[in-house]
Each structure stands twice: as C-alpha cells, then as structure tokens.
Amino acid sequence: MAHNTLEKTPVxxxxxxxxxxxxxxxxxxxGHPLTVWNRTxxxxxxxxxxxxRGADTAAEAVAANTLIVVCLxxxxxxxxxxxxxxxxxxDLVNLTTSTPDQARARAEWARERGARYLDGKIMAVPPMxxxxxxxxxxxxxxxxxxxxxxxxxxxxxAGTTYVGENAGFAALYDVALLSAMYAMFAGATHAFALTRKEDIDPTALAPLLADWLVAMAPAVHQTADQLRSGDYTKxxxxxxxxxxxGTPTFLRTAEEQGVSPELLSPYFELMRRRLAEGSGEEDLTGVIDLLVR
Known part of the structure; x- marks a missing residue:
C-alpha cells in the first residue's frame, strides 16, 4: 500500500x-498523498x-504539493x-462556485502569479x-x-467533462444546467400546487410528473438544432x-384552483411577445432571442 501511495499524485x-x-x-x-487546510x-x-497531513496555514499547504485544489x-x-x-x-484547480467572468478573471490572476489554472464546477452533491x-x-x-x-x-x-480552453465555460455550463433544473422545479411546484386542495395523493402524481418530464426532455435537442440552423420552424x-x-386554460385553471400563476405568467408573456414579433409557425425557440437582447 505504501508503495502504491508513492506512485499517486500528491494533492x-x-x-x-x-x-x-x-x-x-x-x-x-x-492512495493519493493529501495535504489539507481549513480555516477551522x-x-x-x-x-x-x-x-x-494537516497544514497550519494555507501557505504551508500550497508549498507542500504542485497540484492545489481549492474548494471554498x-x-x-x-x-x-x-x-x-x-x-x-x-497547478491551481479551483472548484469554488463562481460566475464565468469571475472564473476568467481568476485564470488571469493565477497566470500573473506564475500558476497554471483550471476552473471546475461540481455537478454533484457530497454523497455522490x-x-x-x-x-x-x-x-x-x-x-x-x-x-x-x-x-x-x-x-x-467524480467524472470529468472538459468544456474548453475559455476558463469561464465550466461556470457557464454549470449555471446553465442548474438554471434549467430550477425552472423544472418551478414547473413541478406549480403542478403540485394545482392539486394541493384536491383529494389527490401527491405520491400518485409524482411518478406521472417525473415520467412526463423525462418524455419531454429530448425536446432540447430540437431546440439546439433550430438554434444552430436558424430555422425555428424546423x-x-x-x-x-x-x-x-392554449395559455388561457392554464391561467384559468390556476385561478379556479386558488393557485398563483406567478411561476407560469412570465414565460407565457414571453411567448405572446414572440408571437407578436415573429411567426406563429415557429417553435418556442424564438423566446430565447427575446431573453438575449
């Protein structure tokens, strides 16, 4: 075991x-030799x-090895x-949550201090x-x-996914995926709220909801294809x-069920705006253009 440890990169x-x-x-x-430091x-x-090996100071920990991983x-x-x-x-690997611009600035900051830099964003929770x-x-x-x-x-x-030389891309992918996750949670929140006052077991609704979201998820591939081609009717x-x-039905149902439409209304308003400006034959992809103006 000791021999094996010596062959592993110290961290x-x-x-x-x-x-x-x-x-x-x-x-x-x-089996990686590990030096650790924490404020506490x-x-x-x-x-x-x-x-x-515990270090008394961050400077001591940095001096101990070439590969420095930061998770603050x-x-x-x-x-x-x-x-x-x-x-x-x-070699500085920064796993700290940041924005894309902060990551790019940190890469330059590291370069000015004589270090090589990788930005990392963790798509997992600690038990994973x-x-x-x-x-x-x-x-x-x-x-x-x-x-x-x-x-x-x-x-x-954890698995590794390299997304490009631009140091800000890991943070951008991270926030893009998590933003989609929160929007999905918002939809699920509204769905549960609609049935909350009825004699409907939420544990019976949950598998139907999960299966429906899984069935709809592949639509992102069509959206991506339309964005790349520029043809939103494809x-x-x-x-x-x-x-x-069809949106009035959703809003009226929410009203009948005593549920606030505030999670749906902003997206429906964007849909109406895009319809007023574009073609009714499009997909929902044009809404993206409204957001990036």
Whole structure:
C-alpha cells in the first residue's frame, strides 16, 4: 500500500466543508498523498486520522504539493485564502462556485502569479462524490494541457467533462444546467400546487410528473438544432400560435384552483411577445432571442 501511495499524485486541498471533506476522503481512499487546510482546524482532524497531513496555514499547504485544489465558499474566499501564498509553478484547480467572468478573471490572476489554472464546477452533491454509479461529474475549463496532466487524479472523486480552453465555460455550463433544473422545479411546484386542495395523493402524481418530464426532455435537442440552423420552424409539432392560444386554460385553471400563476405568467408573456414579433409557425425557440437582447 505504501508503495502504491508513492506512485499517486500528491494533492493539496484547501477547504473542508461538506464537499471538500468528501473530495478529501476519496483521494485518501485511492492512495493519493493529501495535504489539507481549513480555516477551522478541527475540520482537518478526522482526515488526519485517516492519513491526511494537516497544514497550519494555507501557505504551508500550497508549498507542500504542485497540484492545489481549492474548494471554498465563494470567489472572495479564494482571494482571502490564497493571499500571501507562493503560486509560482503550481497547478491551481479551483472548484469554488463562481460566475464565468469571475472564473476568467481568476485564470488571469493565477497566470500573473506564475500558476497554471483550471476552473471546475461540481455537478454533484457530497454523497455522490466517490460513488461512480451516482453519476456525478465536474465540468473543467482552462488549460487543456493541465487537464490532461491531472485528468486521472481529478477523475477519482467524480467524472470529468472538459468544456474548453475559455476558463469561464465550466461556470457557464454549470449555471446553465442548474438554471434549467430550477425552472423544472418551478414547473413541478406549480403542478403540485394545482392539486394541493384536491383529494389527490401527491405520491400518485409524482411518478406521472417525473415520467412526463423525462418524455419531454429530448425536446432540447430540437431546440439546439433550430438554434444552430436558424430555422425555428424546423420539425415543429405544436407551433407557437397554437401554444399561445392554449395559455388561457392554464391561467384559468390556476385561478379556479386558488393557485398563483406567478411561476407560469412570465414565460407565457414571453411567448405572446414572440408571437407578436415573429411567426406563429415557429417553435418556442424564438423566446430565447427575446431573453438575449
């Protein structure tokens, strides 16, 4: 085991919240020498008992290894923690939540300090880390050479998906997917609200709702194809005019059920605006153009 450990890439991990701790345990279990640091030293103690080396300061932790992984609260925390550390010659992998612009600025910040940079955004919750069948993965963007160099090590906690040399792309993909998730949750929220006052078991509605969302999900491929071709009428089944005509039924049903329409109304208004400006034969894809103006 000791010989195997020596062959694995040493890792320094800054930040031992729930996610950082999960990452740490997977690297330790895989035999990677691990140096850890956290603002609250007590968080490092259980990991030290499992074989990690605890550093007294962030600077000491950074000095210990070439591969530095940062998993902190926010972009401001990265500034605070790395202030005064020597990053020359270090490979900095930043898994901290940020915006695309913050990620691009952080990449330049790292370059000015002599470090190579990868931005990473985790598409998983802590219990999914280290569990391959859970399907968690991390978007990475930035230096392709750095990604290839450390791909095997980075793949230990979760799958890896490299999305481009632009350091902001991992954050952009992350927020794009999570935005779609929240919009889906909004729709599910409205669906449950509609039935809340009736003699309908929510656990009976749930599988129907889940199956319907799964059945509708492939529509994103048609949307993408229409965006790329510029032809929003391509492959249309239910056109914009037809769908706008149906919106009053949704709003009246909400009123009858005593449910606020505030989750649906903004999207319906965008649909009506697009119909007024474009062609009723289009799909819903044109609504995207309204949002990016």
């Amino acid at each position: 320094t991990l800054l930040g031992l919240g729930a996610m950082g701790t999960a990452l740490a345990r997977t690297w330790l279990a895989a 030293p007590a968080r490092a103690e259980p990991l030290a008992a499992e074989g990690a 609260l926010d972009d401001t925390s990265v500034d605070q923690v790395l202030a005064g550390t020597d990053l020359v010659g270090r 880390i280290g569990v391959a069948e859970a399907g968690g993965y991390v978007f990475y963007s930035g230096s392709p050479q750095l990604f290839e160099l450390h791909r095997e090590t980075l793949a230990v906690p 492959g249309v089944v239910s056109n914009l005019a037809m769908q706008v005509a």
